Amino acid sequence: MATDLNEYVINADEVLSRAKERGESELLISKKKEALDKIETLEMPKPDKTKINRWDFFTNSKPVVDSDVYGSLEELPESVKNLLDKEHTKNIYVQHNNTPAYLQVSDELLDQGVIVENIIEASENHRELVEKYFMTEGVKIDEHKLAAYHAAMLNGGLFVYIPKNVQVKDPVQMVVLHDDESASLFNHVLIVADEGSELTYVENYLSTVEHSNEQFNIISEVIAKDNAKITYGAVDFLPEGFTGYNNRRGVAGRDAYIDWALGQMNDSNVIIDNTTYLMGDNSKSDLKTVVVGRGEQILNFTSQIIHYGKDSEGHILKHGVMKDSATSIFNGIGYIKHGASRSDAQQESRVLMLSERARGDANPILLIDEDDVTAGHAASVGRVDPLQMFYLMSRGISRREAERLVIHGFLDPVVRALPIESVKNQLRDVIELKVLSK
Template structure:
């Protein structure tokens, strides 16, 4: 047995037994054993200004929910088809709750050694390759209780490997359809771009249930080796009532680049941790994040770029809209470590308030351990600019429509950064729904 909270105990023997019954690899089972042995002695993460002591991250109705699979694009649900740019996206993975439901990979890429597989299957087919990168340089099993729990209960996800000097022109897209209220999502995504390679990866988490009490524990490890480039886009639309931890972690080597465009549109109570380590000289990361909080939702969105390499550049842009009684904490951290000479850390966090009862905190943090650097930050929390509204209304636009246009303009820098048109369209529609709904 392994205690993870005062209320919940993991039966370690059952976890390992189920893993064996599902045919998981020895590598994955050993990782789960490792996590179960240490979880009881690990602490919970401590997100700044957010009290998570009463949040239930652990109780699962069913560790794995089996769902339907699809044999062709035509069989996919319309909600999934609407997220795909089918004409231009040749590399598609669909996960239905916890079930690998559909996979399409360009044969030309397979011939070049590109791997796009369900994470569990990949540990069978490419054990040495997965073992080299899985929870080694990105997220550690023993970081805290939630990373250990993630490892022990992992039930889905994707592995993408791009060999040296291979440039994938078409995006790789993953869609996770959550439509069973008993299904918890414990997904692990591992994207590795080897030296000189390039890939664009986009994921969609979509809940088609109105409300559920299940858990989200998602970890993405995004590793760009020397001179590699990864563009990572995501739109999360997870249901009200879920409790979650989402950790998207990047590691960039010499001359590497990782760019992020994240649309955090869930109605769940969430910790979102997006951290990029600029380990190499001349490494770069551009982070763009947008979120809308509504209802009684409580979010902590921490975005960090940590500079180790010389001449590294990290820019953070976060925009949020708060309405109803929602609360969001924006923590932006630019950290230049000793030795990161001539690095540049910039950040901007802005929150737009649509309700007097909502709460939004923008906390810019610069930590500088080196002299010859450039750094700056900007932060603001406020209402819709009355001068902007006045200008638009003076042109014959109603107040409601004027507010709508201002909000879309406020969030547009992140929307434009998403690399797939169908995903941009989805995010615009979700923004419209969340902003205008009562």
């Protein structure tokens, strides 16, 4: 197994041959060629206070796993059906390992020109749109080695386009079911909300295997044009053994709003980058993240909102719970660029540790290049409040149940922000599993 990343050599001919055999579009193949040409000269990302030189991001035994497809909602596995809101099952995409397995889009959306397609087909069917936004405004192919590797190995994902002034009433939901331990996930999600449009999007990464030695390298690019609004909810729950890189990147135009609610519950070692660029005047983003780490996990989170537009607002809220020997780094960055006058950057990072061996670092960072602004931060790392425990136990509640209630209360500000009830319930169930299991 490769452990020295600088010595790992990618077989470009093999990557391109597989892409052609799979029938990928000329656009994707050209992007893969671009990535392969650059990858050897690019550096790895350098997450703060986390050494990743021995993390295996590259060894990949089987980059594409073909799996079952489904002809109807009734055929979906119960684990997937449980994630679907009974009242909002009109717009659904299911990916089974690396296979586009099920798609349902309402006639109403299709009549309005909304596009919901797997990223590989969309790059052929809607080449101009995909080419305009794919790794051009959000994440760049040459940003670092992992971004280029993602582009080269892309094997799944989704493209969503909302035309001008279209408000999508029912959410678009993607569920990625991972049930083959040999399947890697190099998903790319590209969401574009054109001027004046509105979308609620929810995604779930769910694995039914206990361990995998593969990789996930997932990038989401979320583009909100002028006066557009995107609500993005997600719950990630991938197994131990994966090596993970997850980059969710937002770009907001004038008067645009991107609202993130992320439940990041993976059991693997992972680097996570959530960055939003507030490019337009009066643009806004809320980034809410909840995390639970257990075992010997190493988790590194960078949450950034970078202000370019005047009167822009960015709020970061991160709550994490660490147990066993899990280690987490929470870096929260509010960056107000010169010219972004009257902007407001706020953040709060709090980590609750349930074990003496667990470690959590919360690092609030404010970078201000403008005078007329508002900015603030709060950060704390500690254990369960003994006064809260005493109060609950004095009412006859057991210690285990009291701790459970405190933890759910601590994490609930993010859980409540998820836009679909079934996904809220999934996140609460995962929190219950991860926090209370021995």
